[in-house]
Amino acid sequence: MKPFLTLVQRDIQLAIRQGSALTLTLSFFVIAVTLFPLGVGPELNILARIGPGVLWVGALLSCMLTLDRIFQADFEDGSLEQLLIGPLPALFMVLAKILAHWVTSVLPLILITPILAISLNMPIDGVVAMVGALLVGTPVLSLIGGVGAALTVAMRRGGVLLSILVLPLYIPVLIFGVAAVEAAIALLPVAPHIMLLGGLALGALVICPVAAAAALRLATE
Amino acid sequence: MAVDLHKYANPKRFLSIIGAIYPWAALLTVGLLVTGLYLGLFVAPEDYQQGDTVRIMFVHVPAAWMGLSIYTMMAISSAVGLIWKHPVADLSAKSMAPIGAAFTFLSLVTGALWGQPMWGTYWVWDARLTSMLILLFLYLGYMAIWESFDDYSKAAKAAAILVLVGVINIPVIKFSVDWWNTLHQPASVATMEGPKIHSSILTPLLVMGAAYMALFTTIYCVRVKAEILGRRLRMLQINQIQE
């Protein structure tokens, strides 16, 4: 347990020292969401209709853009191979890094979402459901993304490939996530959708670290 | 010296099996395709609502079946390659991918052509069509990752990891898309399934399914043989450089 926490702490410290990356992702999220009202017009009822989808797609793309940060730097400077032969089994090492990545790169996006949601004319019930759904759903994005990031870590221009590999697998999260918010706006129960997202998260927690660890071994070979 | 030729690129037995199957599969393909198309285009009754356009189904539905089942076969083949480190299994999965992608693409194109007379537009976000589209993305990712590694054995393992994660996800994606569809689509829109299936329709469908399977086997034989010979060529080149 101690190596696990040490590694999480180190990755969070690293992310804080290199703060610029975080603000970049946040800016991207805000700008991407801003484009939609400009694209479809400022009518409030249209914005309210597309709001949940826009925010989820924005969050999805922002998450995806941060994925290369999970393993890339450690791969390039050789820390990754040292971590792989360390005391922590590879799949827990992967899990620690994904957790740190989620805390530093994804959690800030969730925290800024209420402001964006209100700008898209989302009712307060919807905002609460949006944040809840993001909290349960985005770990799935980080976990699946971790597999993609591990598969492409050794490639010089893996970014586009990473998005092709990962985005189709993000679709269930998008569907259930948007459904949760729409249910809340329609004053229907939200819990079933959140539970579906929770189910996805558990499934991803079982499968993804194993797959990502195998892919990382491949990259350092 | 290159890696042991016999073990890695000279699966003689496999090649001879492929060689034996190939002519029969080709023959079977022709026979089944002719029978299936005849039954589908001339024998099966036209639909009372859709008229002759319903016959697109005989090309469309089996193509969708093939798209899905080939992905599953790829996953099984990759798992064999990953667990038992059998080199032919990796080559076999790699050979299947473009065929599966082609069938998936065929099902999308015929689906769009069928959609035009049925819905008045070439594309509706029907649950089945959308799932097939996502499946096509999965195929494209799989083929892209094979191209992205210089080292053959690394590419094989990476592709195997990807296809296994994908195959676990397919039921989840399918479920979520179906569910999304019922949530958003008014019930009055007809589904791809058309009217209740009658045996005069089912028979040509199954014959066409078998014909596609035979076609797949035929192309697979050619592709897998080409892959094996390509590997052998690379080995010879490596040997030449090293001498």
Added chain:
Amino acid sequence: MSLAAHDLSCIRQERQIFSNLSFTLSKGELLWVKGRNGAGKSSLLRIMAQLLSSPTGRIEWAGQDISEDPSEYLQNIRYIGHQDGLKSVFTPRENLQFWIDYLGTGAIKPALSALELDAIADSPVRILSAGQKKRTQLAKLLAVPAPVWVLDEPVSSLDVHFIDLFRDILKGHIASGGMALLATHQDLGIAGTRILNLDQLVVEGGE
């Protein structure tokens, strides 16, 4: 305690680099892995550090096949590779402290002073020179001790003074019963060094 490799082979980019490679390493022994470029020196060291797998053969640690418990074996290994494994925004002290915490136990002070890093211990790694980074990397060997050192070009980018310094550190490690596998271009000139020549696949020398 001893390390034994039996019948290892290496395949890189679909090529056979070496095969049928066996050697043993006992307490207090230094094995110098020699060979031309591309002979597989780095690959052999990576196999010994479990970063690369050998399609054939096995490695034994204290008479036991390491595939039974790889993590137990890896606890006894320190691997120094071509990449420094240092985080550039951390200082040498922070880098070492992380590995001490991550790997369990160790002491930072003696390691820093042994490699004469005290003056730069609190500057971020990104402003250090190549030689200073190399020394920080080597300090990990002393900060978190382990019986087997697997060293891939440990003295590259070090000047004469620090090569001498590292030679003494290595001698001390051997003298106190440690073992080391070393791949370098230059002869470090440590008495009793055994040589594994990958060009001829023979083990020569020793006492």
